[in-house]
Amino acid sequence: VLVTGANGQLGNEMRILAKNSEDTYLFTDINSQNGVETIYLDITDQDAVRKIVKDNGVNAIVNCAAYTDVEGAESNQVLAEKLNADAPENLAIVMYEVGGLLVHISTDYVFGGDSYNTPCKEDQTGTPTGVYGLTKLHGEHKIIATGCNHVIIRTAWLYSEFGKNFCKTMMNLTATKPELKVVFDQVGTPTYALYL
Numbered sequence: 608v609l610v611t612g613a614n615g616q617l618g619n620e621m622r623i624l625a626k627n628s629e630d631t632y633l634f635t636d637i638n639s640q641n642g643v644e645t646i647y648l649d650i651t652d653q654d655a656v657r658k659i660v661k662d663n664g665v666n667a668i669v670n671c672a673a674y675t676d677v678e679g680a681e682s683n684q685v686l687a688e689k690l691n692a693d694a695p696e697n698l699a700i701v702m703y704e705v706g707g708l709l710v711h712i713s714t715d716y717v718f719g720g721d722s723y724n725t726p727c728k729e730d731q732t733g734t735p736t737g738v739y740g741l742t743k744l745h746g747e748h749k750i751i752a753t754g755c756n757h758v759i760i761r762t763a764w765l766y767s768e769f770g771k772n773f774c775k776t777m778m779n780l781t782a783t784k785p786e787l788k789v790v791f792d793q794v795g796t797p798t799y800a801l802y803l
Contacts, residue, residue, distance in 0.1 A: 608666075609648075609665045610634050614639070615671055633646055650698060651693060651697065653700065666705060668710070688745065691739070692742050692743075710760065713744075714762060718733055763798055
């Protein structure tokens with residue numbers, strides 16, 4: 608099992624879970640992290656993905672890599688599209704070639720334009736309002752178009768002890784400030800990365 612974005616929130620939680628697994632895991636990222644083994648892999652390079660899959664007999668990829676800066680995506684549209692749409696397509700093409708499985712982590716932002724009072728359905732059409740949600744939706748469509756075996760998981764407000772997230776920010780602020788004022792323009796359901 609190849610894990611991309613292994614040094615992010617979800618990737619780090621997958622490292623913990625992999626310790627008790629009988630499967631062999633390869634943890635990849637473009638960034639290194641002290642104290643953990645990480646193989647460098649640029650998933651925007653389809654040939655590099657193909658080589659690591661072939662050399663290691665990979666038959667499943669869990670894609671935790673993404674451009675996740677929602678506000679930054681508005682000014683970095685090309686990079687967001689490359690990381691959130693083109694790179695997942697590369698993974699899907701390679702998994703299609705070997706008959707493997709791609710598990711792709713997406714987002715509830717693909718539904719940003721609609722307010723729902725009931726859970727979304729698996730086949731519900733996305734209506735993103737921003738670049739981040741749009742590029743993630745493009746990634747989903749590109750994966751599906753390859754015909755590879757895939758699972759797309761749409762998360763909301765991912766949090767863990769690793770990396771930056773809303774829960775950690777609020778905990779740090781409440782520990783240092785007597786009173787907080789927070790904009791109430793979004794409602795979400797935080798998802799604990801370890802349980803994903």
